[in-house]
Amino acid sequence: MPIKWFPRTYTVLVSLAALLWLVPAADGQILVNARAPYTAPGPTAFQPGNATSPDGHTLGLNQRFLTRDGKPWLPVMGEFHFSRVPAAEWEEEILKMKAGGVDVIAAYIIWLHHEEVKGQFDWSGDRDLRHFAQLCAKHHMALYARIGPWAHGEARHGGLPDWVLAQGPTRVNDPAYMAAVATFYGAIGEQLKGLLWKDGGPVVGVQLENEYANRAPGGGEAHILALKRLALQSGLDVPFYSVTGWDHAVVPAGAVLPVFGGYPDAPWDASLKNLPPNEVYTFRFENRVSGNMGAIDGTSGASPSYADTPFLTAEVGGGIQDTYHRRPVMRADDIAAMFPVMLGSGVNLYGSYMFQGGQNPEGRLTTLQESQATGYPTDVPVKSYDFQAPLGEFGQERESFRKLKVVDYFLQAFGEQLAPMNPHAPAVLPQTPGDLSVPRLAVRSKDDAGFLFVNNYVRGAAMPARAGFQVKVALPGGDLLLPERPLDVPSGSYFIWPFYMDLGGFMLRYSTAQLFTKIMGERPTYVFFCVPGVRCELAFADHAGLVVETSSGKLRRNGKFVTLSNFAADADTVLSLKSARRKTVQILVLTQKDAERAWMVRLGGGDRLLFTAGEFFADEGSITLRSNGDPTFRMRVFPALTASPAASSPLTLRQLPQAFSELSARLPSFDPKVRVTVSGPVGIAPMVKMGPPPTWRPAGVAQAPDDAGFVHAGTWKLMLDKDPLHGLSDLFLDVDYTGDVARFRDGTHLLDDNFYNGMPWTIGMKRFFERHQTGDLTLQILPLRADSPIFAEDGVRSALPRSGQVGELRSVRAIPQYELNLQTQP
Incomplete structure (x- = not known):
């Protein structure tokens, strides 16, 4: 940085920079003022629980970031509902999340899944919270327990058992309700006994309630504080306590931390059209609350209840749950483009919901999904909770998993540097989320070092290419142009550029390649990747004796800086920086595909x-x-x-x-076969019924068909080979169909279901083979009426008939999954 490399000129540079900032920028330059001297964060009013482990490791926080052993900590958190995934698969899915750079697993403990019948708790098998926590501990993954009692999570009654609703008022300090909650919390405390951070265990936090804004008598802050007292009385003494901060949230200052989020679509919305550009693709400089999850009192100002707490998130969409009336399809970029936006806005805990998809477990008395029949605003599938998550309901690793991983790795390697940095807005901001004319970017910096975050992607919108893109950042040590020569940013690009970063003693002035990770072996290697369509270059401070070697590209020196560019477009580049007074540093520049x-x-x-x-x-x-x-x-x-x-x-x-x-x-x-025979013709679907409108939505929406409606479904019988796995890791059925709702059964037992959204339906068969649930496999498809009031993506809707109905099974393919194991011992 200039302070380090030109110490004698620092005062002159600051004065000159102050004058230059008053001069209009050159055409195309975007101005960001990050000149203010860095100020260290002050203490927060939040009072953590026991934050020291038996071996002396500590967790903490200040007004700006979390800490681990006194150092800045910027973790990645991913939601995994253990009771929606077979216990036999938990360990593997935890390892996948760990491989993808996730540090903390968040999990709703859904009351209905454990005490459907009053007094009859079930913590066994797929509901064994203690075993799940032990597996997190085994693999050094922190666990954040979201204990409700109301969770939502698209569960029946938000996760409250029917018997709790029948006995009286809920979600307030009603004696009967609080007694039931105390019993539930006590059972959780027993499950997690000895597994809290203070015990050397993985549990670092507890979320109380969810989306709570009730300020009626017996509610409000008094209710949240009462829940916290019950949690502590149940033994749940953890470093962090939180509540969700949107929807006019109740956030008792000092007692809980607010967490935030945002989703790329709103499947709870009544609209049957494409929604306008979403706020989650716009940087948040004044308000931490996502527009599609409810603003605080409709204002953009910070609420005093979270003004002195770090910007933490728990529900940045890792996907979206299709509802019956609204069926958006998430693309990997829809999910990944939010990451640089949130980080650039100052987020210091990135929480994805969901990260791991799943299925609703079997209910003893009812099915366990959210539905309009139970007074909730939407209908979701009975079984599937895939959520189009990075890890699907059958453990599939999706493209979004890889795209999120490249930033997760960056945070694991460099989060300690990013966490203390302050966010800075450009001089000109988009007027609304739908204003696509203004480039979207932010800078986070500490002194002269920092990162530039750029997003030129908005789901469902054609962002313009940014020709001649260049950012002028005013820093304490002088102005920096990013990059030195303007470049073009394609529509759909999003990225993070570092500047004034020390790489093993060599000063990186800036890079238009995104920083990925580092390999700290005998020769430290810093890994970057080139963003497609963006000129890829790295600029270093030059000095006498600096030797730069590269396997591809062009090198330019001007006496002060050495710039490398024109790297091979379809291959990775290795370069080295050598100096007599410094240890050799290696740089690996990957293609984005290789980074993923x-x-x-x-x-x-x-x-x-x-x-x-x-x-x-x-x-x-x-x-x-x-x-x-x-x-x-x-x-x-x-x-x-x-x-x-x-x-x-x-x-x-x-x-x-x-x-x-x-x-x-x-x-x-192997070439596994699946034989498909028609066993029942497609009938005529009745007109879709409309549900009642909730108070906050202007109209009712289409209701999902009940079991009786499937009398109109076509039925196909599926036959698999006698030994279908045959040593395979898994066998997936790829179901290509068009219709309204599809169900997969073993006889009369529902195994999985799907709301048609235009994408093939993938079913993992291993879990059903292991549970001997493949004796009489049938596939049912309820036809989709052309006049059904549902939202589908434009390409899907245009392919449907203009009148009548469609219910068609085009193919069912059996796809073998092969497995290779490597031993990592030297």
Whole structure:
């Protein structure tokens, strides 16, 4: 940074910068004033619980960020509802989240799933909270328990058991209700006994209630404080307590931390059209509350209840749950583009909801999903809670998982530097979320070092390309142009650029490649990736004796700076920085595709990146790779291996240029078959019924058909091979159909269901084989009427008939999932 490299000119630079800032910027330059001297954050009024573990590790916070052992901590949190996933799959899914860079697992403890009948608690099998917490501890993952008692989570009555509603008022300090809550909290306390942070366990936080804004007698702050007292009386003494901060939230200052979020669509909205551009793609400089989840009193000012707390999130959409009347399809960029927006806005805990999809468990008395029949505003599937999450309901690793991972890795490696940094807005801001004319960006900085966050992506909108893009940042040590020469930013791009960053003693002036991670071996390696369509360059402070070597690209020196650009577009670049007085530093510049395919591993006695197009997760001592439909495994490793690791199948090792090596293996190929026969014709669907409008929505919406409605569904019988898994990791059914609602059954037992949204329906069969639920497999498709008042994406709606109905099964394919295991011991 200028202070370090030009200390004698610091005072002159500050004065000159102050004068220059008054001069209009050159055409196309975007101004960001980050000149104000850095101020350290003050203490917060929030009073944490016991925040010291038996081995002396501490958690804490100040007004700006969380801390771990006194150092800034910027964790990533992902939502995983253990009671919606078979217990046999928990450990694997935890490992996937860990591999993807998640630090904290958040989990609703849904009361209805554990005490559907009063006094009969069920913490067994797929509802075993203690076992789930123990698995988090085993794999060094923190756990944030969202204990309700009202959770929402698209559960029946928000997760409150029917018997609780029958006995009287809820969500207020009613004696009968609070006695029931005390029993529920006490049962949670017993489950988590010895597993709290203060015990050396994984549980670091508790969320009380959810979306709570009730200020009626017996409610309000008094109710939240009463819930906290019950939690403490139940033994739930943890560092952090929180409530959700949207929808005019009740946030007792000093007692709880507000957490925020936002979703890329609003499937609870009554509209049957594309929604206008969403606020989640616009930086939040004055208000932490997402517009589509309710503003605080309709104002943009900060509420005193969270003015001195860090900007924390728990529900940034990792996907969205389709409702019967509104069925948006999430693309990976819809999810990933929110990440730089939130970080640039000052977020210091990034929480995705959901991160892991699932299925509703079996109810003893009723089905357990939210429905209009139970007084809730939407209908969701009876079984499926896939949420289009990064990890699907059957554990599928989606494209969004990889796109989120590239930022998760960045935060794991550099979050300690980012967390203390203050956000700064550009001089000109979009007037509304729908104003696409103004570039969207933010700077976070501390002194002269910082990051530029840019978002040129909005779901459902055609963002203009930004020709001649250049940002002028006023810093305490002088003005910085990012980049030195203007460049073009394509429509749909979003990225994070570092500036004035010390890389092992070498000063990175700026980079238009996104910082990804670092490998701290004998030779430290900093890893970047080029954003497609954006000129990729790195600029370093030059000095006598600096030697720069690169495997591709162009090098320019002007006496003060050395700039590298024109990297090979379809290959990775390795460059090194050498100096007699500093340790050699290596830079690896990847393509974005390779960054999304790269996973941090411990292999061959050191830390490496493993690149694979398939699915990945790792445990201590082993790496698991999976491939859907293709028995061939091919992966690259950096730095290169000198010998093949032990594996479940023979490996071939090949050395590649630029310190890469390649491992490959081919497993025996299988071609599982599924035979489909028609067993019942498609009937005529009746007109869709409309539900009653809630008080906050202007109109009612379409109601999902009940069980009786499926008399009109077409039925197909499915037959699989006698030994369908045949040594495979899993077998997926890819169901290509058009209709309204589809159900997958074993006889009369519902295994899964799907609201048609134009995307193929994927069903993982392993869990059903293991549970012997494949004796009489049938597929039902209820036809979709052309006049049904539902929202579907434009491409889906235009493909439907203009009149009549459609109910068609085009194909069911069986896709084998192959697995290869590597041993990570040297």
